[in-house]
Amino acid sequence: MQTEQPVKHLRNHTTENRLANWTRRWARLLFKSKTGTIGLIITGLIFLLAIFAPVLSPYHPNVQNYAAMNVPPVWLEGGMKEHLLGTDNLGRDMLSRIIYGTQVSLLVGVCSVVVAGAIGMFFGLIAGYYGGFIDNVLMRIVDAFLAIPNVLFILVILGVLSPGLLTLIFVIGLTNWVIYARLVRGDVLSIKEREFIKAARTIGTKNPVIICKHVLPNVMPSFIVISTLSVATTIVLEASLSYLGLGVQPPTVSWGGMLSAGRDYLATSWWIATFPGLAIMITVLGIIFLGDWLRDVLDPRSQTLRS
Amino acid sequence: MRKYLLWRVLQIIPVLFLISIFVFALLYLAGDPVALMLPEDATQEQVDALRESLGLDQPFYIQYLSFVGDVIQGDFGYSYRYSQPALPIVLERLPATFELAFASMIVAVLIAVPLGILSATKRNTALDVFISGASVLGKAMPNFWLGIMLILMLAITYPFFPVSGSGSVAHLILPAITLGTGCAAEMTRVLRSSMLETLNQDYVRTAVSKGVKNFFVVYKHAFRNALIPFITITFLQVSTLVSGALITEVVFSWPGLGQLLIQAINGRDMAVVQATVFIVAFIVIVVNLMADVLYRVLDPRIQFD
Amino acid sequence: MIKEVANTKEDDTLLEIKGLKKHFDVTRKIFAKKKDILKAVDGVDFIVKKGETFGIVGESGCGKSTTGNMIMRLADPTAGSIHFEGKDLSKLAKNEQSKMKKDIQMIFQDPFSSLNPRMRVFEIIAEPLRTHKIATGKELKQQVYELLDVVGLDRSLAKRFPHEFSGGQRQRIGIARALALRPKLIVCDEPVSALDVSIQSQVLNLLSKLQKDFDLTYIFIAHGLPVVKHISDRVAVMYLGKIVETAATEELFKHPKHPYTEGLLRAIPVPDPTLRSLDSGELLEGDLPSPVNPPSGCHFRTRCPYANEKCKAEAPKLQEVAKAHYVACHYPLQAGRGVIMEHA
Amino acid sequence: MARQNRLLEVENLKTYFHTENGTVPSVDGVSFHVDRGETVAIVGESGSGKSVTSFSIMGLVSPPGKIEAGHIRFDGTELTSLSERKMRKVRGNEIAMIFQEPLTSLNPVFTVGHQISEAILLHQDTKKAEARKQGIAMLKRVGIPRAEQVYQSYPHALSGGMRQRVMIAMALSCNPKMLIADEPTTALDVTIQAQILRLLKKISKEVDTSIILITHDLGVVAELVDRVIVMYAGQIVEQADVYTIFKDPKHPYTQGLLESTPKIHELHDELKSIRGVVPVPTNMPTGCRFHPRCPHAMDICKEKEPMMVDRDGKAQVRCWLYASEKEDVG
Amino acid sequence: MTNEENMTTAPDAGGEGGASSSNDTTLTIAQGSDMVSFDVHDHSNTSTEAIHINMFSYLVKNDVEGEGIVPDLATDWELVDDETWQFTLRDDAVFHNGDPVTAEDVKFTLERVAKDNTLQEHENYRQINEVEVIDDHTFLIHTNGPQPVMLNRLSRLGSGILPKDYIEENGWDHFLQEPVGSGPYQFVEWVRDDRVVLERFDDYFGGDVAVWDQLVFRSIPESSTRVGEVIAGGVDIAMNIAPIDWNRVNENEGTSIVEGQTNRTMMLVPNHREEYPTSDPLVREAIDLAIDNQALLDNLMGGSGTPTLTRVNPGNFGANEALHGEYRYDPDRAKELLEEAGYGDGLELTLHSPDGRYLQDRETTEVIAGMLSEIGIDVKIDFMEWSAYVDLRDAHEQKDLYLIGLTGSLWDAAHQLRHHTSMVAEDHIGYSNEEFDQIYLEAEVNMDEAEREQQYIDLQTMADEELINIMLFQLDSFYAVNDRIQFEPRLDEMWRVEEITLSE
Ligand SMILES: Nc1ncnc2c1ncn2[C@@H]1O[C@H](COP(=O)(O)OP(=O)(O)OP(=O)(O)O)[C@@H](O)[C@H]1O
Ligand SMILES: Nc1ncnc2c1ncn2[C@@H]1O[C@H](COP(=O)(O)OP(=O)(O)OP(=O)(O)O)[C@@H](O)[C@H]1O
Ligand SMILES: [Mg+2]
Numbered sequence A: 001m002q003t004e005q006p007v008k009h010l011r012n013h014t015t016e017n018r019l020a021n022w023t024r025r026w027a028r029l030l031f032k033s034k035t036g037t038i039g040l041i042i043t044g045l046i047f048l049l050a051i052f053a054p055v056l057s058p059y060h061p062n063v064q065n066y067a068a069m070n071v072p073p074v075w076l077e078g079g080m081k082e083h084l085l086g087t088d089n090l091g092r093d094m095l096s097r098i099i100y101g102t103q104v105s106l107l108v109g110v111c112s113v114v115v116a117g118a119i120g121m122f123f124g125l126i127a128g129y130y131g132g133f134i135d136n137v138l139m140r141i142v143d144a145f146l147a148i149p150n151v152l153f154i155l156v157i158l159g160v161l162s163p164g165l166l167t168l169i170f171v172i173g174l175t176n177w178v179i180y181a182r183l184v185r186g187d188v189l190s191i192k193e194r195e196f197i198k199a200a201r202t203i204g205t206k207n208p209v210i211i212c213k214h215v216l217p218n219v220m221p222s223f224i225v226i227s228t229l230s231v232a233t234t235i236v237l238e239a240s241l242s243y244l245g246l247g248v249q250p251p252t253v254s255w256g257g258m259l260s261a262g263r264d265y266l267a268t269s270w271w272i273a274t275f276p277g278l279a280i281m282i283t284v285l286g287i288i289f290l291g292d293w294l295r296d297v298l299d300p301r302s303q304t305l306r307s
Numbered sequence B: 001m002r003k004y005l006l007w008r009v010l011q012i013i014p015v016l017f018l019i020s021i022f023v024f025a026l027l028y029l030a031g032d033p034v035a036l037m038l039p040e041d042a043t044q045e046q047v048d049a050l051r052e053s054l055g056l057d058q059p060f061y062i063q064y065l066s067f068v069g070d071v072i073q074g075d076f077g078y079s080y081r082y083s084q085p086a087l088p089i090v091l092e093r094l095p096a097t098f099e100l101a102f103a104s105m106i107v108a109v110l111i112a113v114p115l116g117i118l119s120a121t122k123r124n125t126a127l128d129v130f131i132s133g134a135s136v137l138g139k140a141m142p143n144f145w146l147g148i149m150l151i152l153m154l155a156i157t158y159p160f161f162p163v164s165g166s167g168s169v170a171h172l173i174l175p176a177i178t179l180g181t182g183c184a185a186e187m188t189r190v191l192r193s194s195m196l197e198t199l200n201q202d203y204v205r206t207a208v209s210k211g212v213k214n215f216f217v218v219y220k221h222a223f224r225n226a227l228i229p230f231i232t233i234t235f236l237q238v239s240t241l242v243s244g245a246l247i248t249e250v251v252f253s254w255p256g257l258g259q260l261l262i263q264a265i266n267g268r269d270m271a272v273v274q275a276t277v278f279i280v281a282f283i284v285i286v287v288n289l290m291a292d293v294l295y296r297v298l299d300p301r302i303q304f305d
Numbered sequence C: 001m002i003k004e005v006a007n008t009k010e011d012d013t014l015l016e017i018k019g020l021k022k023h024f025d026v027t028r029k030i031f032a033k034k035k036d037i038l039k040a041v042d043g044v045d046f047i048v049k050k051g052e053t054f055g056i057v058g059e060s061g062c063g064k065s066t067t068g069n070m071i072m073r074l075a076d077p078t079a080g081s082i083h084f085e086g087k088d089l090s091k092l093a094k095n096e097q098s099k100m101k102k103d104i105q106m107i108f109q110d111p112f113s114s115l116n117p118r119m120r121v122f123e124i125i126a127e128p129l130r131t132h133k134i135a136t137g138k139e140l141k142q143q144v145y146e147l148l149d150v151v152g153l154d155r156s157l158a159k160r161f162p163h164e165f166s167g168g169q170r171q172r173i174g175i176a177r178a179l180a181l182r183p184k185l186i187v188c189d190e191p192v193s194a195l196d197v198s199i200q201s202q203v204l205n206l207l208s209k210l211q212k213d214f215d216l217t218y219i220f221i222a223h224g225l226p227v228v229k230h231i232s233d234r235v236a237v238m239y240l241g242k243i244v245e246t247a248a249t250e251e252l253f254k255h256p257k258h259p260y261t262e263g264l265l266r267a268i269p270v271p272d273p274t275l276r277s278l279d280s281g282e283l284l285e286g287d288l289p290s291p292v293n294p295p296s297g298c299h300f301r302t303r304c305p306y307a308n309e310k311c312k313a314e315a316p317k318l319q320e321v322a323k324a325h326y327v328a329c330h331y332p333l334q335a336g337r338g339v340i341m342e343h344a
Numbered sequence D: 001m002a003r004q005n006r007l008l009e010v011e012n013l014k015t016y017f018h019t020e021n022g023t024v025p026s027v028d029g030v031s032f033h034v035d036r037g038e039t040v041a042i043v044g045e046s047g048s049g050k051s052v053t054s055f056s057i058m059g060l061v062s063p064p065g066k067i068e069a070g071h072i073r074f075d076g077t078e079l080t081s082l083s084e085r086k087m088r089k090v091r092g093n094e095i096a097m098i099f100q101e102p103l104t105s106l107n108p109v110f111t112v113g114h115q116i117s118e119a120i121l122l123h124q125d126t127k128k129a130e131a132r133k134q135g136i137a138m139l140k141r142v143g144i145p146r147a148e149q150v151y152q153s154y155p156h157a158l159s160g161g162m163r164q165r166v167m168i169a170m171a172l173s174c175n176p177k178m179l180i181a182d183e184p185t186t187a188l189d190v191t192i193q194a195q196i197l198r199l200l201k202k203i204s205k206e207v208d209t210s211i212i213l214i215t216h217d218l219g220v221v222a223e224l225v226d227r228v229i230v231m232y233a234g235q236i237v238e239q240a241d242v243y244t245i246f247k248d249p250k251h252p253y254t255q256g257l258l259e260s261t262p263k264i265h266e267l268h269d270e271l272k273s274i275r276g277v278v279p280v281p282t283n284m285p286t287g288c289r290f291h292p293r294c295p296h297a298m299d300i301c302k303e304k305e306p307m308m309v310d311r312d313g314k315a316q317v318r319c320w321l322y323a324s325e326k327e328d329v330g
Numbered sequence E: 001m002t003n004e005e006n007m008t009t010a011p012d013a014g015g016e017g018g019a020s021s022s023n024d025t026t027l028t029i030a031q032g033s034d035m036v037s038f039d040v041h042d043h044s045n046t047s048t049e050a051i052h053i054n055m056f057s058y059l060v061k062n063d064v065e066g067e068g069i070v071p072d073l074a075t076d077w078e079l080v081d082d083e084t085w086q087f088t089l090r091d092d093a094v095f096h097n098g099d100p101v102t103a104e105d106v107k108f109t110l111e112r113v114a115k116d117n118t119l120q121e122h123e124n125y126r127q128i129n130e131v132e133v134i135d136d137h138t139f140l141i142h143t144n145g146p147q148p149v150m151l152n153r154l155s156r157l158g159s160g161i162l163p164k165d166y167i168e169e170n171g172w173d174h175f176l177q178e179p180v181g182s183g184p185y186q187f188v189e190w191v192r193d194d195r196v197v198l199e200r201f202d203d204y205f206g207g208d209v210a211v212w213d214q215l216v217f218r219s220i221p222e223s224s225t226r227v228g229e230v231i232a233g234g235v236d237i238a239m240n241i242a243p244i245d246w247n248r249v250n251e252n253e254g255t256s257i258v259e260g261q262t263n264r265t266m267m268l269v270p271n272h273r274e275e276y277p278t279s280d281p282l283v284r285e286a287i288d289l290a291i292d293n294q295a296l297l298d299n300l301m302g303g304s305g306t307p308t309l310t311r312v313n314p315g316n317f318g319a320n321e322a323l324h325g326e327y328r329y330d331p332d333r334a335k336e337l338l339e340e341a342g343y344g345d346g347l348e349l350t351l352h353s354p355d356g357r358y359l360q361d362r363e364t365t366e367v368i369a370g371m372l373s374e375i376g377i378d379v380k381i382d383f384m385e386w387s388a389y390v391d392l393r394d395a396h397e398q399k400d401l402y403l404i405g406l407t408g409s410l411w412d413a414a415h416q417l418r419h420h421t422s423m424v425a426e427d428h429i430g431y432s433n434e435e436f437d438q439i440y441l442e443a444e445v446n447m448d449e450a451e452r453e454q455q456y457i458d459l460q461t462m463a464d465e466e467l468i469n470i471m472l473f474q475l476d477s478f479y480a481v482n483d484r485i486q487f488e489p490r491l492d493e494m495w496r497v498e499e500i501t502l503s504e
C-alpha cells in the first residue's frame, strides 16, 4: 500500500518549536493584512486606554476649572500645554474625558453585544437546527422585533424605564438579539445541509453535541464579524441616544454623551464635539477592521503556515 | 402570485399580534402619565383628579380588552397632549416622514450604486479601500452630528440651503443627505459584495467570452443580478431610515413622526406612542412584504405559486 | 476475475429492504387542492448479503442518496421496512438503535463538505469512539493512530485540519471515521465521483482492501458505471425512484435486460478510440422526467425506444427473468439485442 | 506541414497568478497548435492548467493572473498583444467558448433568446428580428425541441442538457472558427453527456469549426477527438494523435492515467493507480514535475527538467526516459 | 456679508413654507417646542399661551412689569361682595368669524374650565362657582369663598374668551382645527411641530396694534438649529439661546443677543425627612453658604440673572424685595457648620438634576457639585431624563437634593408659597410648619390687599430662615434677535407682538 505524501511538508512538533511556531503563525496572521493590523492595534490601544484610564489621564474627567473653560487644543492659538486637547465648557480636560469615555463606550458596546449575541445565538441555533414549529414561532417573534425600528424600540423602552448604564446595555441587547438570531439561523440552515452534520449523525452523535461541536464553531466566524460590526454601531447608537437624552447619564463620561453635549458648541468650540466624534470613528474603524481580520484568523485555512 | 401574496399577508397576523402585545405592555411600563401633564408644582389633589378622569384606575384586563377592541377599529385612544384621537395625529405626520424617507432613499441610492459598483470593479485598489473607509465613516457618524455639521456648512457659512423647517424641495435636501448617508454606507457594502459575487459568476465569464463590452458586462449582466439582493436591502433600510429619521427630524425640525414620537415619549403621551409604534411597525412589515414581492418579480428563478 | 455471486442462504442476508418509499411534500401552492408529492424513492426492494458489494447506479435525482439516507436512518421512510440482521430498524429500542448506528456507517460523496472544517483530523476520527465511549485517553489515541495507519495516512497528520489535505486524503479520513466503529455495513454514497482518476483508483483499491481485511459489506452508490462495475458484486439500476434491474455485475453488464440499462451502457464513452460507440446505435433521448409528475405506467416509457400502449397503462413489476436477475419491464431484452415480445 | 492550415498556434505560453501566497505558474511554457477543422483534447487532472490555457487564448485572464510570456497566434493574428477592443471582436465571433456548468453559465435574469441574440447583435450587423430568427434556427440546430418557446424562457426553466445545448447554440451563433469547450459534459448525466458529445461531433463535421475540448475523462476524449494533449502541473507532458495516445502512451503519467481508469469492457482485479497527489503549484518539485509520483523516476528526473522530445513526428513527450532517443535522432 | 445678502442667497426666500424675514411685515419667532393645543383650557404650557395671547383676548391683562391688572375685553370690574365680582365688557369686540363678544361667551368659557375637571387648567378655575349673565355686556362671577387672586387667575393661561356660538355650531373638534378668538391676529395654519401661522385681524377692537401682517411661530427643538436660523436670517427671534452661542450671534452681522428676566427661580430642594442629612438645618445652611450664587451666574450665564433668597420675584404680588438680589456665600463658615453638624469627615449627598430642561441646568448642577466638594460634601449627581425625573419627584423618592426651576404663572405669591405649606411639602419633602400654614391659609382668603402682601413678605422671610428650599437665582432668558427687530423680552415670556417692532 502506497502512502501519500502530506500536502505540505511536516514540521517537527517539539515543544519549543511549537511555541515558536505558534507565535510566528500569529505574528504572520497579524501582519498579513494591513487593515487587520491597524484594526488590532487601534482596538488594543483603546482597550488599554479603558483599563488604565485612571493612570493615563492627566486629570479626573469631572474636575472643573472655571479659569480654563473652552480652551482650544494645544496646537491652536490660545491652547494650553496643560490641556493637550483643550477643555470643554466647564473647563474639564478633554483628553482625560476622552480617555475615561473609552470605558463606558466599550462597556456599552461590548456588553450589549454579548447580551444580544448570547440570546440570539441560542435561539438561532435552536430554530435553525430543529426547524419546524419552534422555528416558526421564533421567526415570527423575530419578525415582530424587526418590524419595530431599533432606535424606536430602544427609545420607547428607555422612555418608560429609567435610563442608566445597565438598562441601556440590557435594552440594546434585547433589541439586537433578533439580528443574531436571524443570522445564526440562516447559517445553521445551510450548515445543517453540509455532509459533516450528516456524518456526525451517522456515528450516533446526539443533537445537542452536534450543535455545540459541529454547528456552533462554523457559525462563529460570521457571528463574530457581525458582532464586531455591532459593537461599532452600538457605540454610535449610544451617541444618538445621548442626543435624545437617553444615553449614559453624567457624571459618567461617555463619548456619546460628550458628543451630544458638545453639539451646541460645534460652531464655537468645535473640539468639544469633534474629539469624541473622532474617537468614535477611529474606534469603529478599528473594530470593523478587527472583525475582518478575525474572520480570517478564525478560518482554520489561515492557521497553516504557507511555504 | 396572488396566492403567495395572500400567504404572506396571513403571516403578518401573528406578527401584528405580537407587536400589539408589546404596544399594550408599553402602557404598563410607562407608569403614570398624569404627573407630566401638570405643572411642576402641581398638588396631589390635582394629580388624583386627573388620574380618575382618565380612567387610569381601571383594572388591567378591562383596559387590555378595550385596547384590543379599539385597535382593531383603528382607535388608539386619546392623546393627552393634543386632546385628540391618537391615530389621526400619527397619520397626519406620515406624509412628512415618507417624504423625508423617500428623498433619503434617493440620496442613498445615488451614493451607493456608483460607489458600490466602482469599488467592486476596482477591487483592492486604493479607490476600493477609500470607498470602504468612507462607508465605515458613514456608519460611524451619528446622524445628529452630521446634520448639525451640514447646517453649519451648507446653510450658515455657505447659505445654499435653508437651515430647517419644511415646505420646499430645498428644505428637504440637507435632512435627506444626513439620513441618506448612513444608509448609503450599508448599501454600498452590500452592493459591493453582491457585485463581487456576481462578477465572479460563470455567466459573467460567458458574457465576456461572447465579446460583450466591459461596460455592459458590469452594468447589464452583473448589476442586474446584484440588483436583487441590493433592492432587498434597500427596502429593508426602511427600518433604519425610520430610526434615523427620529433624530434627523429633531435636528432639522422636520415635522414628521420622529418629532412627534420623541415628544410623545417625553410627555408620556402613551396613546400617541402606541399608535406610532404600531403604525411604523405596520409600514415596515408592508415594505418588507413589498421587498419580498419585488425580489420575486426581479428574479425569474423564483416561482410564483 | 468473475466475482462469485453470493449464495442465497437466508442467514447470509445482512440487510433486507422491502417496499421502501420516501415521498417529499414539495407542494408550493399554499391552498392547492392536490399536494405535490415528490416520490424520491418509490417502492424499492433489495437484499444485501454479508461480505458483498451491492452497487446502485442511476442518473442524478433518481433516488440513490435518499435510499442510502434511509438505511442510515438519516431520513424516515414514508413506507416500507429496513431489516438489518433480521431486525426492523424502525422498531428498535433506544439502546439498540445506538448499537445499530455503530454497525452501519457511511462514506460521503463530497470530500470537502463531509469533514468539519474546524475540527482536526484526530478529533474527526476520535468523535465516533468518544460518542460511543469505546475508548478514552491513551487508548483512544492508539486507536485513532491505528485507523490512520489502516487508511494509509501518516500519523503525524492527525493534528491537521481537513483543508490541508487533498481530496483523496480527505476521503481516506472519511473512511477512517466510518471504520472507527467497526461497522458491518458501509454505505458509500459516490465516494469517488469528486476525485481525479488517478486518485479515484487509489481510493477504490483501498476500499477493496478494507473489505477483505475487515469483512465489510458495502452498498456502493455511484453514477459512474465503470466504477460500479469494477467494485460491485451485484448491481441495481434505479430510474425515477424505482429499481428497474438487479443482477450480478457480470450478468448485468453482459446481458442487460432493461432498455434503460442498455441505454446507460451505450452512453458510456469508452476510453478506446477504436471502439467509438457514439456514432452508431441509438441513444436515449431526452432527460429524466420530473419525479413529481412521473409518466404513467412504466416511468421509463417516455424515453424507451420500445415502449407501447401497455407500458403506458401498466407499471411493470420487478421480476426474476433469469437466475438472480430481476428486471422491471414488460418486454425485457433478450440476450443480445432485441426485445422479448411475450404478448406481441 | 501546411502553415495556412494552422488555425491556432500557442507558443511557450506562460500564465502566472501572483497571489498573496506566492506566484502560481498555472501554465508554464505550453506550446501546441490546432489546425482548421481539427478537434483537439486537452486532458489532465484537476489543477493542471487546462482552463487557464483556454482563458489565456480567450484573453480572459484577469488579475492577479497575467500572461508572462509566449505567443498565441490565431488565424495569423497575434492575440497576446491585441487591444481589448479588437480582442472583443475575436471573442464570441471567431473563438467561442462553452463552460462546464451550464446551470451557472447562463445569466439567470435574461431569457435564453436575449442571451443568444446578444451575441449575434454584437458581431453582426443585423436587426433584432433577424437575430431572433437566427437564434431560433440555431436552437433548432442543436436539437432543441419547441425552439420558439425555449427562446423565450429563462434558463432556470430548462434542464441541464438543454442549457448546455443553449450554450452551444450561443457559441455557434456567429459561426466561430474555433470552439473551446471547457469540460462541457462533466456536470451532466451519462445519457445526456452522450447526447451532447454526439452534438459536438456533428457540429465539428458539419461546420468547419475547430474544437478544443478540455476534459479529464479519457472516455470522452477517445470518443471525440483527433489529437490529444496531456497536461500535468502546468506543462504539456505528451502530445499525440488519439490512437497513438491510447495504444502506445509514452509518458508514465499518461500510462498511469489510462491504467487507473476503470473500463467497462475489460476486467481488472485491481486498478493500477498513480501514487501520491498532484503537486501544489506554489511548491513544484524540482526537475521533472512528475518525478515524485513516477514509478520510473531516475536521479536525473529530480535534478533536471526534461525537454519535449519529438517521436517520429507523431508524438511528443516530455520525459527523460525518451531523451536519449531524441539525442540519437537529433 | 450682510444679513440682507444672506437672505437673497437663501434659495427658500419667499418659499411658501420658508417663512422668511425677507418679508418686512412677517415676524418669525422660533421656540424650542411646538404649541400644544388650541384648547386654551387643556394645557399648562407657557410657550403655547405666549402664542395664544395674540389670538385670544382675556377679560383683563396682567402687566406684570408695569401697572398690574389692566383692561382687555372687560372695561370695568368691581368687587360686589367678598365672593362676587361684576364685570363690564366692551361692546366693540368681535370674534374672527364676525360674532360679537358677549357675556354669554364669557360664561361659556369660564364655566367650561370651572366645571370640567378633566381639563388641565380646571384646578386654577374651580374657584369659580358660576358666571351670571346680566346683559350682553355685563356679568357676575360668583366665587367659592373669598378669592383675592381672582383677577390674576383671569389674566393668565386659560382665560382666553372662546366663541360660544361658533363652537356650539361646529363642534369642539372643528374649533381645534379652525380656532377663532377675538385677539389682534387670526388663525391661518398650524403644521404640527413645524409652525403656527397667524395673520392680522382687521376688525380687532384695539385697531392696528402691531406692524406685522403675519406672525409665524416656528418650533425648532435643536438649539443650534435655532441659532443657525437666526444667523441665516430664516427667523427673527429665537428663544432659549445658550451662553456658548451668544458670541456667535453677536459677532454675526445683523443679529444680537437680547436678554430678559423670567419669573423662574432655580433652586435646590432639600429632603427634610429625618433619614437624610439635609434634614439638619446646619447642613442646609452649609450648603447655602457653600454656593456662590453670583459665581454660578458669572460662569454659566455670562453674569446675567439675579441671585435670590426667595422664589417670589418682583412683579408678583407679595414679593419680598429685600430677599431678592441677595445671596449668602461663606465657604469657611460652611465648613464649620458641617463640622458642627457632625460631618467633619465629609458627607455624601445625592443631587438629582434634569438635563436640558432649563438653560444650563446640567452645567449648574455640575458647578454646584464642584462648589460643595470644596467644603467636603461629596455630591453624587444623578442626571435624569425629564419624565423619569418627574416620576421620581412625584413618587417622593428623591434622595437628598434636587435641582429645579419653578415659576409662578399666577403672579401672586400665593402660588409660589403654597409649595412650602404642609399641604404640599409634607408629602413631598417631609417638611411641615404649623405657623407657616396658618399664616398662609389666612392670607389666601384675605381680601385686604396690603395686609395680605405683608403676610406673604413675612412668609418668605420665614421660608428663608428655615431654608425650606435653597434658592439660587432668578433665571434670565436669552433671545437671538435680528437687528431689524426691536424687541424687549417680557418677564412673563409672552409674545406681545404689539411690543415687537421694526427698528429704525
Ligand atoms: N429533502 C428533500 N426535499 C424534497 N425533495 C428532495 C429532498 N431530498 C431529495 N429530494 C429529491 O428527491 C429526488 C432524489 O434525490 P436523491 O438525492 O436521492 O438523488 P440521487 O440519485 O442521489 O441523485 P445524485 O446522483 O444527484 O446524488 C431528487 O429529485 C431530489 O430533488
Ligand atoms: N484566479 C486564480 N488565482 C490563483 N490561482 C489560480 C487562479 N485561477 C487558476 N489558478 C490556479 O491555476 C492552476 C490551474 O488551474 P486550472 O483552472 O487551469 O486547472 P484545470 O486543469 O482547469 O482544473 P479543473 O479540471 O479542476 O478545471 C490551479 O492550480 C489553480 O489553483
Ligand atoms: Mg446523491
Ligand SMILES: [Mg+2]
Residues within 6 Å of the ligand: D050, D051, D052, D182
Ligand atoms: Mg478547469
